Amino acid sequence: MKIFSISDLHLSINNPKPMDIFGPAWDNYVDKIIEDWKEKVSDEDVVLIAGDISWAMKLEDAKPDIDLISALPGKKIIIRGNHDYWWKSISGVRALLPENFFALQNDHVVIENYIFCGTRGWQVPENNFKTAEDEKIFNREIIRLELSLSSANAAREKLLEEGKDAKLICMIHYPPFNSKLERSAFTDLFKKYGVSSVVYGHLHGNRSRFKFITEMEGVKYYLTSCDLVENKLVQIN
Numbered sequence: 001m002k003i004f005s006i007s008d009l010h011l012s013i014n015n016p017k018p019m020d021i022f023g024p025a026w027d028n029y030v031d032k033i034i035e036d037w038k039e040k041v042s043d044e045d046v047v048l049i050a051g052d053i054s055w056a057m058k059l060e061d062a063k064p065d066i067d068l069i070s071a072l073p074g075k076k077i078i079i080r081g082n083h084d085y086w087w088k089s090i091s092g093v094r095a096l097l098p099e100n101f102f103a104l105q106n107d108h109v110v111i112e113n114y115i116f117c118g119t120r121g122w123q124v125p126e127n128n129f130k131t132a133e134d135e136k137i138f139n140r141e142i143i144r145l146e147l148s149l150s151s152a153n154a155a156r157e158k159l160l161e162e163g164k165d166a167k168l169i170c171m172i173h174y175p176p177f178n179s180k181l182e183r184s185a186f187t188d189l190f191k192k193y194g195v196s197s198v199v200y201g202h203l204h205g206n207r208s209r210f211k212f213i214t215e216m217e218g219v220k221y222y223l224t225s226c227d228l229v230e231n232k233l234v235q236i237n
Contacts, residue, residue, distance in 0.1 A: 001112055003169065004041060004074070004233035005224045006033065007050035007201025008081065011065035017055050022204070025227040032231035034072065040233055041074040046111055047233065050201045050224060051081025051120060051173030059096060062086040066096055075100040077109055079118045081173040081202065104171065106144055108152035113164045115155050117148035118171030121186060121200070124178045142185050145172070149193040156194075169236065170198045176221070181214060191217045197236050201225040 010019055011030065019026035041047060049069070056062035069076055078101075080087045087093055090105040102109045108117040122138040129135040152168055159166035176186035176198060190198055199222045203210055210228060214221040224234045 001114075002041075002045045003048065003114065003236040004045065005048040005050060005171075005199040005222060005236055006226050006229065006233050007173070007199070008052040008204070008225045008227070009033065009049065009065075009069075010052055010055055010083070011068065012055040013064040013068060014056060014061045023227070025231070029226060029231045030068075033226060033233075036232040037072050037074075040235075041072070043073050043075075045074040046114070046116075047072075047074045047076050048116065048169070048171050048199050048224075048236070049076060049078045050118075050171045050199050051079050052083045052201065053078055053081065054084065054086055056086040059086050059088065059092050063096060066101075070098050070101055075102070075111060077102045077104060077116050077171070079104050079171045079173060080120045082120065104148065106147040106151070108148060108155055110155050110159070113159060113166050115152045115159070115166060115168045116171065117152040117168070119144040119148055121145070121172040121174035121176060123174055124176065124182075124184045124186065126178050126180070138185075142189070145170075145186060145189055149189055149195070153193055167196045168194060170195045172198060172200045174202050175200050175223070177214075177216070181211065181216070183216070187216055187219070190219045195219050197222065199224050199234075199236065203228065 054062040054065040093103045122141045156166040197220045212223045
């Protein structure tokens with residue numbers, strides 16, 4: 001089983017929204033993603049999608065975008081991004097998803113000896129929070145992340161008892177550190193729970209501004225925003 005990731009697909013099949021206004025990286029980007037996906041992924045593999053899946057505002061309007069992803073090979077695991085306004089309740093999202101398509105919220109998914117968990121996250125400040133509301137949302141996301149990691153840790157202990165080499169992989173939409181790549185409450189939790197790899201997205205623009213793989217305190221972080229990775233899935237080692 002191989003594990004891949006990509007994020008920020010910003011699909012809009014039901015109500016087309018042109019993305020090429022944001023630059024040439026978005027020209028025919030969906031076709032490029034699909035072509036690369038089909039070349040790389042088998043039905044036994046897993047693809048992680050770290051948020052900003054659809055521009056839809058309502059759950060029913062997101063269904064064509066979910067159907068497009070569902071038709072591609074592999075098992076899929078998603079988290080909510082800041083633009084996923086259609087994601088109102090986890091029960092509603094899960095009712096929309098077909099077999100082997102999973103949504104994470106305060107919990108985890110086990111596939112073979114891998115445990116996947118995650119949360120949306122929030123902007124890590126450069127110094128202080130801009131507003132009290134920012135700090136409130138940030139702290140709420142920390143709680144959600146620990147709920148997910150705690151549930152994943154219980155699953156890992158069970159796998160270890162069965163003699164399996166359990167590995168924990170986490171998804172977060174926002175970068176879990178600031179532009180200086182400084183530690184945060186998010187990265188501290190990843191270290192505390194022994195996470196192997198973290199995938200994230202949200203960032204866009206000039207590719208030279210970002211570091212695509214970051215290692216911090218034994219955890220490897222992968223930036224997977226589709227426009228920054230040339231609309232190709234990133235394999236998670």
